[in-house]
Amino acid sequence: MTARSDGLLRRIVRHRADYLYVAPALGVMLLVIGYPIYDTVYLSFFNTPPNLALEDKIFAGLDNYGRILSADSFHEATWNTLVWTVFSTFFAFVLGFGAALALNREFRGRGLLRGILLIPYVISAVAASYVWRWLYHSDFGVIGAISVALGFTDTPINFLDNTTVVMPALIVVNVWKEFPFAMIMMLAGLQTVPDHLLRAARVDGAGTWESFVHITLPHLKGVTLVTVLLLLVTNLNSFTIPYIMTGGGPAGASEIWITHIYQLAFGRIRFGLASAYSVILFIVMMGLGYFYVRALTQGDERRGG
Amino acid sequence: MKEHGFWRLGGKLYLAALVVFTMLPMVWMVITSLKTQFAALQYPPEWIPRNPTLDQYWLLLSPANAVGREFLRYLFNSVWVSAASTVLGVAVAVPAAYAFSRFRFPGRNLLFYSVLLRNMFPAVVFLMPLFIMMRWLGLVNTQASLILTYLTFGLPLSIWLLKGFYDNIPVQLEQAARIDGASRFQAFLLIVMPLSAPGITATAIYSFIMAWNEYVYALTFLNDKDRLTLPVGLQRFFTEYATNWPGLMAASFIMSVPVVALFLVLQKYFVRALTDGAVKS
Amino acid sequence: MAQVRLGNIVKHYGDSIAVDDVSLTVEDGEFVALVGPSGCGKTTTLNLVAGLLELTGGTIHIGDRQVNELDPKDRDIAMVFQNYALYPNKTVYANLAFPLQMRKTAKADIDRKVRAAAASLDITHLLQRRPRELSGGQQQRVALGRALVRDPKVFLMDEPLSNLDAKLxxxxxxxxxxxxQDLKATIIYVTHDQLEAVTMADRMAVMNHGVLQQYDTPEVVFNAPLNLFVAGFVGSPAMNLFPAEVADGGASLLGPEGWRLTLSERNAARARRATGGVILGARHSMIGLHGEPATDRIPGRVYTVEPTGDITFVHVRIAAANVIASVGPDIRLRADDAVWLSFDQNKLHLFDVASGQALRD
Structure with missing residues (x-):
């Protein structure tokens, strides 16, 4: 009797009923996910006509990739994407983690406070973008008015029409929208830190800071990894906030990959080029995705049945 | 003890600052929505509206005028598209999530990881091919195209959330049912389904909110004024009535109310759904 | 009720072997305990009988029927789970009725049988409650009631008592x-607690690493363990085991600590069968403690004394080895007292070091 006594085929046949449960989902996913991915890769090797008569597309090999990688706009957008992603992720995480720490203690009104802090996360990005546009308004914006009232500037700042300020201004909005996510993830993580360890540390003479560093932080490694990865992914994929607030402007100062792809595809109707761009993004995401799946599925394999 | 107090005070101050940061935009949205257009465009701003008015809300929500009819139309479209894609997504996701949680069929891991990986792909990657597909299917500018495409994010998400819920239902319950005379499917239907009702509700609401807030697909696939959903409708509104900030803020407010309300009511489920996978290990 | 026959059953999970060629027969009306440490394959074996897992190889018969390919629902078995697995959204009544409903029993019959089962377990007053409103002991009874309500051929029990407090x-x-005893039921009972197996079962099957070690009455398993594993697993405190060399052509044993023990005729014959060294096994009750030396007494020093009331356990150090002996409650010993150990030759166990098997006559 060998350990692997039955072949793959036999196992598939034996489990055939199991596939019925996943078949509908797989069918839909093949249609709306599998096929589009294939098509994106396929189109990335073609020049497509601007009227989208796809039967007239011309095979272009790797031309699209070459053009993207050598274009100045790509380099600028890549730089902006990096700035956008790194700073958004960093501040959202730090703000959210801080909030989680402050909330990780029983006190009156804790639930309410958590609820309030979570609201930005559920509000529509479109609505949020318009609200912040209004806050940032060059003449009547409340932030400008507050800055003047507090004596920071003499005249209201024109946040969104200024190539140096626009990126930080957008990142603030993004962080506002996103820090609650980091907060609940880290709060959930904090609640799994075993109480008895913290008590033991206190008995051993550790202060708040020491037990945080030696007990809490090491325990949060897994959650932190997943949270940061998800934030990175979300930020790399951001579209709505920059698109609605500035449309990538002024002068491309807030153009990031996704808005740029959208502009190429639906502004200039160059699907081939935009597809190649998507594939590049796709490859970057796959790298992050690998770590994401690894982080998420630890311990999943032990359950059996 | 003294040290403890120091950290607590710091925590309180930090939370207070964060609440101000979080609330400021929302408070200003509400304040602005209560002003007249003239009052909104003042410098320095009127911090508290001198003549608060609900005019903008009446305008938006009254079917008696063109603006109201248009806005209500968007609202209705959003409800319909979000609800339809949610129902469809959950119906397809429930058996799949159950299978991923319980069965060990060949290819399970590969399939499940590909479901997970979908969360990594930006909508834009799917936008062009789906647009081409919808053109080919003749669905461009229909809400069916949105309902279908919302499954690209709704389905993997629902499968992932639901699998988490099923993982928490002890497998012994189904084993007991099968020994008590139920088939595998009966055990699922009679024992597991009733127990997973809260999970299904939470998942449905989550996916409803995602669909409600979705913007890129709606922006790209729809251009017929009558068929727009709220996010795109809002944008249209903005281009049409560019200086009516109170109106825009009122519209944003109305659009946010249902999701925020749903969210706050079901906060507990939500937080669990969001964090379940990440803290398990 | 029916006989259950396992014929060379095997279960693999991928590359690991959970159950390795186990054969045993549970007679009609017999109470058999499957016992072993966690991961020994006892629960897997039970789940194979239940049909919750699929066999990799071998056959299972319940009564005259081979059930290898049958669904759990068609095997006519009942099972009590460790965590009771009561349906949380159903009342106690509905929990008890569920197996009957699944078998399309008439409504009046269901009601009669549910009430009868409830009465026999003294849970009639709980019928309208939900599982979460019950104490552990009550849940346990409901789980039992759900198993007996439809008169199955075999009862399978998976550690049904391990979630209860000691008294209960x-x-x-x-x-x-x-x-x-009342039902003359065929029961297969899985437990990691050898005491449960010894006290309740007609026969016990001791398992380790997926292999059946010994299958016999508790008395035989206790008095004549077939190998070192069984000897160490059954009985509390565990049997004292210490290695020794066979000396004088089998006439005596030589301990690594320098002691020498002359063997009786019978034990000498056993010792001669050893392929190398032997392991000497003695239960605490078979070891005598003495205040002065004599031939065939092994010197040691009291390490600690544990009075339990009616019996006092004495831990004795022989060089580095620890031996547990027992004495009556009126004998006073103190730590570090010098003592000499003697053995009851008739109750001495000898095992072959190389194979771990007991040396027989």
Whole structure:
């Protein structure tokens, strides 16, 4: 009797009923996910006509990739994407983690406070973008008015029409929208830190800071990894906030990959080029995705049945 | 003890600052929505509206005028598209999530990881091919195209959330049912389904909110004024009535109310759904 | 009720072997305990009988029927789970009725049988409650009720007492045993607690690493363990085991600590069968403690004394080895007292070091 006594085929046949449960989902996913991915890769090797008569597309090999990688706009957008992603992720995480720490203690009104802090996360990005546009308004914006009232500037700042300020201004909005996510993830993580360890540390003479560093932080490694990865992914994929607030402007100062792809595809109707761009993004995401799946599925394999 | 107090005070101050940061935009949205257009465009701003008015809300929500009819139309479209894609997504996701949680069929891991990986792909990657597909299917500018495409994010998400819920239902319950005379499917239907009702509700609401807030697909696939959903409708509104900030803020407010309300009511489920996978290990 | 026959059953999970060629027969009306440390394959074996897992190889018969390919629902078995697996959204009544409903029993019959089962387990007053409103002991009874309500061929029990507190466990143990005697039920009972197996079962099957080690009455398993594993697993405190060399052509044993023990005729014959060294096994009750030396007494030093009331356990150090002996409560010993150990030759166990098997006559 060998350990692997039955072949793959036999196992598939034996489990055939199991596939019925996943078949509908797989069918839909093949249609709306599998096929589009294939098509994106396929189109990335073609020049497509601007009227989208796809039967007239011309095979272009790797031309699209070459053009993207050598274009100045790509380099600028890549730089902006990096700035956008790194700073958004960093501040959202730090703000959210801080909030989680402050909330990780029983006190009156804790639930309410958590609820309030979570609201930005559920509000529509479109609505949020318009609200912040209004806050940032060059003449009547409340932030400008507050800055003047507090004596920071003499005249209201024109946040969104200024190539140096626009990126930080957008990142603030993004962080506002996103820090609650980091907060609940880290709060959930904090609640799994075993109480008895913290008590033991206190008995051993550790202060708040020491037990945080030696007990809490090491325990949060897994959650932190997943949270940061998800934030990175979300930020790399951001579209709505920059698109609605500035449309990538002024002068491309807030153009990031996704808005740029959208502009190429639906502004200039160059699907081939935009597809190649998507594939590049796709490859970057796959790298992050690998770590994401690894982080998420630890311990999943032990359950059996 | 003294040290403890120091950290607590710091925590309180930090939370207070964060609440101000979080609330400021929302408070200003509400304040602005209560002003007249003239009052909104003042410098320095009127911090508290001198003549608060609900005019903008009446305008938006009254079917008696063109603006109201248009806005209500968007609202209705959003409800319909979000609800339809949610129902469809959950119906397809429930058996799949159950299978991923319980069965060990060949290819399970590969399939499940590909479901997970979908969360990594930006909508834009799917936008062009789906647009081409919808053109080919003749669905461009229909809400069916949105309902279908919302499954690209709704389905993997629902499968992932639901699998988490099923993982928490002890497998012994189904084993007991099968020994008590139920088939595998009966055990699922009679024992597991009733127990997973809260999970299904939470998942449905989550996916409803995602669909409600979705913007890129709606922006790209729809251009017929009558068929727009709220996010795109809002944008249209903005281009049409560019200086009516109170109106825009009122519209944003109305659009946010249902999701925020749903969210706050079901906060507990939500937080669990969001964090379940990440803290398990 | 029916006989259950396992013929060379095998279960693999991928590359690991959970159950390795186990054969045993549970007679009609017999109470058999599957016992072993966690991961020994006992629960897997039970799940194979239940049909919750699929066999990799071998056959399972319940009564005259080979059930290898049958669904759990068609095997006519009942099972009690460790965590009871009561349906949380159903009342106790609905929990008890569920197996009957699944078998399309008439409504009036269901009601009669549910009430009868509830009465026999003294849970009639709980019928309208939900599982979460019950104590552990009550949940345990409901789980039992759900199993007996439809008169199955075999009862399978997976550690049904391990979630109860110690006092309740003793009480439920007695009730379960009585339940078996009254119903003449065939029961396969999985436990990691050898005491449960010894006290309740007609026969016990000791398993380790997926292999059946010994299958016999508790008395035989206790008095004549077939190998070192069984010797160490069954009995509390565990049997004292210490290695020794066979000397004088089998006439005596030589310990690594320098002691020498002359063997009786019978034990000498056993010792001669050893392929190398032997392991000497003695239960605490078979070891005598003495205040002065004599031939065939092994010198040691009291390490600590544990009075339990009616019996006092004495831990004795022989060089680095620890031996547990027992004395009456009126004998006073103190730590670091010098003592000499003697053995009851008739109750001495000898094992072959190389194979771990008991050396027989």
């Amino acid at each position: 466990r003793v009480q439920m143990r007695a009730e379960l045993k009585r339940f078996h």
